[in-house]
Amino acid sequence: MKTAFLAGALSLLLPVIGLAGEYNLTVDRVEIDTGDFVKTGIGYNGKSPGPVLRFKEGEKVSINVTNNLEEMTSIHWHGLILPFEQDGVPGISFPGIKPGQTFTYNFPITQSGTYWFHSHSGFQEPDGAYGAIVIEPEGREPFRYDREYVVQLTDKHPHSGDRIMRNLKMMPDYYNREQQTVGEFFSDVSAQGFMNTVKDRLAWGGMRMMKADVEDLQGFTGLINGKGPDQNWTGLFQPGERIRLRFINSSAMTYFDVRIPGLDMTVVQADGNNVQPVSVDEFRIGVAETYDVIVRPRDEKAYTIFAESMGRSGYARATLAPRDGMEAPVPELSKPARLTMADMGGMHGMDHSGMEGMESMDHSTMGEMDHSEMKGMDHAGMQDMDRSGMKGMDHSAMGHGSEMSAGGASDPFYAEGSGLVPTAANGGKFLSYADLKAQKPLYDEREATREIELRLTGNMERYTWSINGVKYEDADPIRLQYGERVRFKFVNETMMTHPMHLHGMWSMLDVGAGQFNPVKHTISVQPGTTVYMETEVDEPGQWAFHCHLSYHAAAGMFRKVIVEGGPESAQAAEADTEKAGGEA
């Protein structure tokens, strides 16, 4: 009460700290029932997912976290801007929370939007230790809605995180059940001809890379708010209402393509920051990202929220309905995605000096291959191709008979000709990063003071993942200076997609919109692409910076970032000076 009073008194001076809230979370062993299987996992307040924490911008929160596990734990507040000691990464922000211990997080809420929280210890997050955060803004939202729901996705796997990591290390394709088979060979032969198919297989076999290597972890059940497809989480509405859906991807490894057949979705927020509204039929949500959309179902009927995984090995499903128990048809999964040579484009920097030699990876072969894939295409569909012409087309999407949208399936955030370029199931608009523009610039526009190149590297056969070829265990921290604006250049030299997450400071994704570049906390870097983001280095302390795929981070695609200088060390330096003065 005293604190509240004090805060209240101070609020006259500092309106930012008008509120104080106390919250309690216990970390527990829980049972998780997906409808497909039941397993024990880790949850908060006796459940996985944990509760939705609702904060208000300007509030000063105090969160008591009690560890009821037999092992250390931690909670990271994903996307929140806070003092680094409160960020919840063991070994970087604090030592962690011991079994039986209660740790109290204290931090001011300086932002609004949709976020989430999760354990940053071991594989507790894939094992179920996650929940949602909703922060109400101080002022009004720059959009209108009548009701809102959190839609939190995850990829629940019957195996424990430890076991998955071990299996992936032992056999990197352990969970991949979408590999190319003899049957696919023959269907490719009939579509593309025998020689072309053989050449294709030899080119990939020569690299020892799999076209099917889109998802490391298959065999999961997609959950929405903890419910499997058959358990069908349902959000109720009155026809004509606008509903804000707060999508959060809390998966360990899975990207989801989300659609609601029959409804336009207007994206109004990404990673907690408002964006200029853009209406889409479908969007892809990377691991750890959030998207808020507004939908307006006008009819007295049920609508399916369908989220199929990027590799098409699984899906999550929920329903929006006027009444409980109503259902809409659930779409079929699309055909499995296949990588193309374009997705391997970043691998030219690969070490070719293997003792056995590397013969078949020259550019002419690839050029030929692309050409051969084209032969199998239906040319009728190509007459409407404008500007982008043949070069910009997504060969593989066409090969798989996907609907072509008006401009052809291309997206500047995918390699040209990538097999991963998403297309909307209804042929409509699929959200691209290029569509995201900040609603309001968060910072003044200025030139970056320096550029740091981060090559995303790895070896699929060994399941090692690294940055600039160095795993976290062998890496020095990245040192930033307080007050600088750093331009990060991500070069993805692997064939996997990596959602890169910098803690503590915003990542402004360069979509070419200048000061309207979207403000994010997690940025997906597709295979064979280079993506830039800028960060205003305005938070002292030390922070984690990593790929948010749980097993990539654990395998070494992780860095510590140290921000040197700033208010904290200024104060420390002052204290040092005083001390020195006293001694003299």
Added chain:
Amino acid sequence: MSRGISLIAFVVLGLGLMPAMSFAQERMDDTTARKMPLKIWGVQFEEFEYRYSDDDEELGSWDGDIFYGTDDLKVRWLTKGEYAVDEQAYEKLENQLVGQMPVSDFFDAKAGVRFDTPEGPDRTYGVVGITGLAPQWFEIDANLYVSEEGDTSAELDAEYELLLTNRLILAAALDATVAFSEDREIGVGKGLVSTETGLRLSYDLIDRSFSPYIGVVHERKYGDSEDFVRAEGGDAESWFAVLGARLSF
């Protein structure tokens, strides 16, 4: 909300309201498991099977390994054997303990010792080898052995898996041994000693942990080795029907 204002507010808040938060806290070093090399263990049996030969011989046979270690260094115990059911005796029993480290993107080098302790004279060998994935998805394991007697030999293992479906897999395996000098006591002649060729059709029943299979295996000895085995009244060539399971834990 202007970022600048909130930053100032935050600083004021930090100075004024949270002195107890130990702002001068020493920045810690990461000593968590994340900063340590990831340690992995595993058990795999490529072959764990019952064999029935074309002259009614029954064998229990296995080929597996257990490992522990990091990306940079693993210790691996490899075990291979054939147990004759009727004679209640090992026809072959071979154990290797090797250290293994990466030498290229796809290959590891190994070095260690091999103990052969079947019925008959035992042998101890020093072993160096490479193991890994060759282009076009051939799993290769090549070893060079020097026995305590000073005899040298080499062994090449190659395996290829054909995915009929994502669970029904046809695996072809070839194992060939060449001796550079004769070791009469254990029936090894100079030159190509023996080959074992197998074709196994497996189905992944429980993940990749338990994959039962059926198959055929052909074993043959060549040259002097063939003569030696004939001289002892053995078969230089055998066909087996096999029934077993691929295991991994």
Added chain:
Amino acid sequence: MSAPRIVIATLAMSVATIAMGAGSHQGGHGHGVSGGKPGEASEATRTININMHDNYYEPESIDVKAGETVRLVVSNKGSLVHEFNIGTPDMHEARQAEMTMLVQHGVIQGGTLNRGMMEMGNGHSMKQDDPNSMLLEPGGSREVVWKFTGSGDIEFACNVPGHYQAGMYGDVNFN
């Protein structure tokens, strides 16, 4: 004529077509549901101020009498281009298709309205001079005298892509 001009001129024609299609239920007929029509300044009984923000109006509803003529002063207080358009939800929906084209062809770029691109010469124009629609740049302000002829489901709305869907609309309540 350079290639982009041809594209834009074609676009202008198609916009005009759509505009006519959409506008077919407005104009001088005064029947059925419509947004109303421009009124005589002398008949205006009162002034209503409506502010545009990113992306909502203030106020979010206005009260009028059927047949009343009102002076509406619309000011863009946001940092993006916004529209003020009076009509039925169906009219707004039709209008959104045109606005999407304006954005795709760079006429509306975030906070900038490229009026120059609307002047095509050749008698074609993409000038947005629909009486019931005005486009305002940030800081811009305009007034319109409007006679609310009909009644029914009338909204004022911004049809810049995404804005209406996100909630940039207000209700016209007839008393």
